[in-house]
Structures are given as C-alpha cells and as structure tokens.
Amino acid sequence: MVTALKERKTVDMTVPLNRQIQSENILTVKNLEIFYGEKRAVNGISMDIEKNSVTALIGPSGCGKSTFLRSINRMNDLIPGARAEGEILYEELNILSEDINVVALRKEIGMVFQKPNPFPKSIYGNIAPALKFAGINKKSKLDDIVEESLRKAALWDEVKDRLHKSALSLSGGQQQRLCIARTIAMKPTVILLDEPSSALDPISNAKVEDLIVDLKKDYSIIIVTHNMQQASRISDKTAFFLSGDLIEYDKTEKIFTNPSVQKTEEYISGRFG
Amino acid sequence: MNSKTADRLATGVFILIATIIVAILAGLFFYIFINGFKNISLEFLTSPSSNVRAGGGIRDQLFNSVYILFITMLITVPLGIGGGIYMAEYARPGKVTDLIRTCIEVLSSLPSIVIGMFGLLVFVNTTGWGYTIFGGALALTIFNLPTMVRTTEDAIRAVPRDLKEASLALGITHWHTIKTVILPSAFPSILTGAILAAGRVFGEAAALLFTAGLSTPRLDYTNWNPFSEQSPLNIFRPAETLAVHIWSVNTQGLIPDVEEVSSGAAAVLVISVLIFNLAARWIGSMIHKRVTASK
Numbered sequence: 001m002v003t004a005l006k007e008r009k010t011v012d013m014t015v016p017l018n019r020q021i022q023s024e025n026i027l028t029v030k031n032l033e034i035f036y037g038e039k040r041a042v043n044g045i046s047m048d049i050e051k052n053s054v055t056a057l058i059g060p061s062g063c064g065k066s067t068f069l070r071s072i073n074r075m076n077d078l079i080p081g082a083r084a085e086g087e088i089l090y091e092e093l094n095i096l097s098e099d100i101n102v103v104a105l106r107k108e109i110g111m112v113f114q115k116p117n118p119f120p121k122s123i124y125g126n127i128a129p130a131l132k133f134a135g136i137n138k139k140s141k142l143d144d145i146v147e148e149s150l151r152k153a154a155l156w157d158e159v160k161d162r163l164h165k166s167a168l169s170l171s172g173g174q175q176q177r178l179c180i181a182r183t184i185a186m187k188p189t190v191i192l193l194d195e196p197s198s199a200l201d202p203i204s205n206a207k208v209e210d211l212i213v214d215l216k217k218d219y220s221i222i223i224v225t226h227n228m229q230q231a232s233r234i235s236d237k238t239a240f241f242l243s244g245d246l247i248e249y250d251k252t253e254k255i256f257t258n259p260s261v262q263k264t265e266e267y268i269s270g271r272f273g
Numbered sequence: 274m275n276s277k278t279a280d281r282l283a284t285g286v287f288i289l290i291a292t293i294i295v296a297i298l299a300g301l302f303f304y305i306f307i308n309g310f311k312n313i314s315l316e317f318l319t320s321p322s323s324n325v326r327a328g329g330g331i332r333d334q335l336f337n338s339v340y341i342l343f344i345t346m347l348i349t350v351p352l353g354i355g356g357g358i359y360m361a362e363y364a365r366p367g368k369v370t371d372l373i374r375t376c377i378e379v380l381s382s383l384p385s386i387v388i389g390m391f392g393l394l395v396f397v398n399t400t401g402w403g404y405t406i407f408g409g410a411l412a413l414t415i416f417n418l419p420t421m422v423r424t425t426e427d428a429i430r431a432v433p434r435d436l437k438e439a440s441l442a443l444g445i446t447h448w449h450t451i452k453t454v455i456l457p458s459a460f461p462s463i464l465t466g467a468i469l470a471a472g473r474v475f476g477e478a479a480a481l482l483f484t485a486g487l488s489t490p491r492l493d494y495t496n497w498n499p500f501s502e503q504s505p506l507n508i509f510r511p512a513e514t515l516a517v518h519i520w521s522v523n524t525q526g527l528i529p530d531v532e533e534v535s536s537g538a539a540a541v542l543v544i545s546v547l548i549f550n551l552a553a554r555w556i557g558s559m560i561h562k563r564v565t566a567s568k
Contacts, residue, residue: 121564
C-alpha cells in the first residue's frame with residue numbers, strides 16, 4: 001500500500017488492512033510545524049496515532065488543532081501561504097512531501113467537516129459520483145456501496161425510500177451522517193472529523209457519537225472537538241493543544257481524571273478556553 | 274428628530290426611490306409598446322426592408338441580430354467561462370493576476386464605439402474581410418468577454434467553499450471538482466450573466482456600425498449553404514442588425530415611414546430581449562432542478 005498512494009486508482013472493496021495488530025500506529029507525527037505565511041500555527045508537535053482507535057484533539061479556539069487535522073489530508077494546500085514542515089508518516093511515507101499524490105491520499109484519509117456540507121444533489125448523487133470517479137462504474141456495485149455506506153452511517157433506514165430526493169431535504173444530523181457515509185464509501189483507512197457535531201442538536205449529536213464509536217472497528221478516527229464530554233465519551237486517547245503546542249497526549253481516561261499537566265486540568269475543568 | 278421618525282422617513286424615501294425606478298421602467302415600456310405595437314404585423318416581420326418606399330419590414334435585420342448574437346455567444350461563452358474558471362480557481366494571487374484583472378476591467382469599460390473603431394481596423398481592414406457578421410461578432414466578443422469572465426468568476430467564488438472542500442476531501446481532482454460540483458452550483462448565476470450580456474449584445478449598435486456594416490445583401494432563406502453569398506448563414510457577409518437599422522433609418526433613411534419602422538423595430542428589439550430573459554431563466558431553473566434533484 002505504500003506505493004499505492006502514487007498509483008492507486010480504484011477503490012479497494014475489501015476492508016482495509018487493519019485489525020491485525022491492534023496497537024499499531026497508523027500515523028506518526030514528527031516535529032510538525034505549520035505556518036500561515038509568517039505566522040506559526042503549530043509549533044513542532046510529535047505524536048503517534050493508533051490504528052482503530054478514536055483520537056480526540058481538544059483545546060481552545062486557535063490552538064492549532066484544526067490546522068493540524070487539516071494537514072493530515074493536505075486540505076491546508078488550499079490555503080494560500082500555508083506550509084508545513086516536519087513529517088507525518090503514513091505507511092512509512094511522509095505525506096507532507098511534495099511528490100505525494102494528494103488525490104490518492106485523500107481517498108485513504110477521508111474528512112468530515114464541521115458544517116454538514118452535502119452536495120446539492122440527490123442522496124444517491126452525494127455518494128456515487130466520487131465512486132465513479134474512482135473507477136467503479138457498474139450500477140449494481142455502486143448501489144451496493146451506497147447502501148453499505150449508508151447502513152454503516154446508520155442512515156439507511158431513514159433514507160432508503162428517497163435515495164433520489166435532494167440531500168438538502170434531510171435534517172442537519174442526517175446530512176452530517178450522509179457526509180460520513182460519503183466518506184466511508186471511499187474505503188478510507190483514516191477518517192478526520194472536524195467538530196462534526198458542533199452544528200447539530202443533542203439527539204443528532206448522540207447518533208453521530210454512537211456512529212463514531214461504531215466506526216473505529218474499521219477505521220482510525222481523529223476528531224477535533226470543543227465538547228469535553230464528547231471527547232471523554234468517545235475517544236481512546238486525547239491530545240490537548242494550547243497555542244500551537246501539544247501540551248499533553250495520553251489515554252482519555254488519564255487526561256480527564258488525572259492529567260499530568262496543570263494547564264490540561266485547568267482547561268478540562270473549564271477554567272479557561 | 275427621534276429615531277422612530279427617522280426610521281419612517283428612511284422607509285418612505287426608499288419606497289419613493291423604488292417607485293420612481295418602477296415608474297421610469299413602466300413608462301419606457303408603455304411608450305415603446307404603444308408606439309411600436311401598432312406597427313408590428315406579420316408582414317413587418319417577414320418582409321425585407323425598403324430603401325426609399327414606405328412599407329418596408331425588418332425580416333433580415335431581425336435575423337441578422339439573432340444570428341450575430343448566436344455567433345458572438347458561441348465565441349464568448351466558452352472563452353468567458355474558461356477565463357472565469359482560470360481567474361477564480363487557478364490564478365495565484367499576485368502581480369500577474371492583478372494585471373489581468375485590471376485589463377479585464379479596463380476592457381469592460383471601453384466605450385463600444387471605440388471597440389467598433391478597433392474592429393474596423395483589425396477585423397475589417399487588416400484581415401481584408403470587409404464588413405462581415407464574423408467581424409461584428411468578434412467586435413462584440415471583445416465588448417462582451419470581460420463581463421462574461423467577471424460573471425463566471427463571481428459565480429464560482431460565490432459557491433460555498435464547503436462544497437469544494439467536500440469534493441476534494443473525497444479524493445476527487447481539482448478539475449473534476451470544478452466540472453461536477455463548482456460549475457453546476459455556479460450555473461444559474463453564470464446563465465443570468467450570459468443572458469444580461471446577450472441582452473447588451475442584442476441591442477448593441479455602435480460596435481457593429483463599422484464591423485458588420487449598414488447593409489445586408491439580398492438573402493435567400495432557402496439557401497442554406499453557408500458559403501454562398503445569398504445564404505443567410507454565411508458569416509462573411511455584411512449584416513445590418515435591428516439596433517443598427519433603427520439608428521440608420523433615423524439618421525440617413527430616405528423612407529417616408531421612418532417613425533413607424535423605427536418604433537416598430539424598437540418594440541421588436543425590446544420584446545426579443547424580454548423573451549430571451551424569460552426563456553433562459555426558465556431553462557436555467559429547469560436545469561438547476563434536474564442537477565440538484567430538488568423539486
């Protein structure tokens with residue numbers, strides 16, 4: 001799969017190579033620095049992200065956690081003047097390097113955004129075109145993947161009778177689950193979630209959270225969240241960011257019950273941020 | 274004056290302004306229609322114009338207008354959309370892009386008579402074509418292109434960034450994202466821009482005076498060979514458009530019924546633009562609905 005990032009064109013129908021070794025790391029970040037022009041937003045962080053686990057990134061606004069998240073699938077490339085130094089190793093490949101096929105990378109490392117952003121197309125039309133672009137053209141196979149990913153996103157039962165209706169007619173929570181389904185359909189190995197439920201009501205939020213916990217069987221998940229309860233409920237490990245520094249990174253339980261750094265405790269208990 | 278009175282006053286002033294605008298428009302339409310309608314008849318629309326006698330029609334001018342518009346849009350729309358995509362999606366911020374943008378703005382503010390003179394120099398004399406439909410269409414393209422580029426760029430920039438990111442994050446290439454996500458979302462605005470541009474082109478006279486000319490050869494509408502002199506489809510023949518015809522009968526016409534012909538032609542011009550607008554809007558919303566699967 002190492003060369004795949006440069007060559008892979010079709011979507012692999014089998015579940016990615018995971019589950020084999022539970023404690024293996026999917027991503028290794030080494031001395032990552034991210035700049036917006038002259039301004040440094042992330043100051044040399046290093047961390048390992050475990051396979052098939054949920055890693056939460058927490059911290060006050062502007063602490064660099066979203067910037068970090070967006071550098072993992074190179075979405076920061078879209079921002080003029082943004083550049084990253086250091087390494088993020090994915091399958092022993094530095095994904096920050098120039099010669100990475102960003103398009104293939106984004107197929108493997110999917111992303112779900114803060115605001116639900118379905119395409120103004122049908123529900124089916126939100127999922128199928130990216131698959132077609134990835135080389136799957138058979139109608140029956142497309143239908144299968146659409147159904148499978150909607151099921152995984154716990155949305156199938158709600159939308160199976162109106163797959164060809166506009167995705168914009170769904171509720172906010174359904175839209176967000178559709179966005180997750182759309183990402184899953186590409187069979188990524190890593191899913192990045194940027195505050196996926198901050199725009200949702202509590203019930204939709206609970207559904208999305210259940211879904212995330214469920215998804216870690218098959219995927220490695222990194223989630224940025226402002227919601228402490230959410231981080232403590234769903235994540236296995238938590239990283240606390242402050243002003244571009246990684247202050248503390250440990251098992252979620254440890255972070256929320258007995259953090260080793262004073263700042264972490266202050267943030268978690270709501271004394272600032 | 275307390276804030277409540279000020280608020281009422283402001284509301285009143287804006288209503289007044291809106292009323293004035295509507296009144297001007299309504300008055301204009303009323304005037305044109307009242308004067309024009311009585312002169313429009315099937316015969317007026319289907320007979321060729323006359324040079325000296327009364328009772329000439331506008332058949333050829335109407336056809337020329339539509340045909341020049343068609344040729345112009347055929348050139349302008351692909352170029353304009355391409356330029357707009359470049360400006361919105363590919364051009365990196367910097368001096369070169371700023372220069373291009375300045376050029377586009379200057380170009381769009383050039384008086385059309387100047388473009389006509391330029392067209393005379395280049396498309397008529399330098400090329401040796403003489404007065405031609407194609408030369409006229411090229412002059413109109415110069416006149417039209419900046420608007421089209423600008424409209425496309427604005428329409429693309431107005432597409433929410435979310436959608437673009439969503440598509441890119443699914444491992445879809447930039448170009449495919451433009452084709453399948455950005456352009457469909459921008460399509461209604463681009464179409465509206467194209468219609469407005471088409472309206473301007475349809476009514477344009479100054480840029481065509483020296484490029485497409487003031488005369489039309491005798492046309493044979495059964496001759497569909499685009500290389501034949503008499504064929505209406507020949508793009509290398511001179512062609513007087515409706516707007517130019519209105520100008521020419523009023524300034525140098527020898528016919529006794531100048532008033533009737535020009536007011537009739539004016540009404541036809543306005544009605545045509547109106548029909549374009551309504552039809553294109555309808556088509557646009559149909560396509561938009563089909564693409565977005567909304568009801």
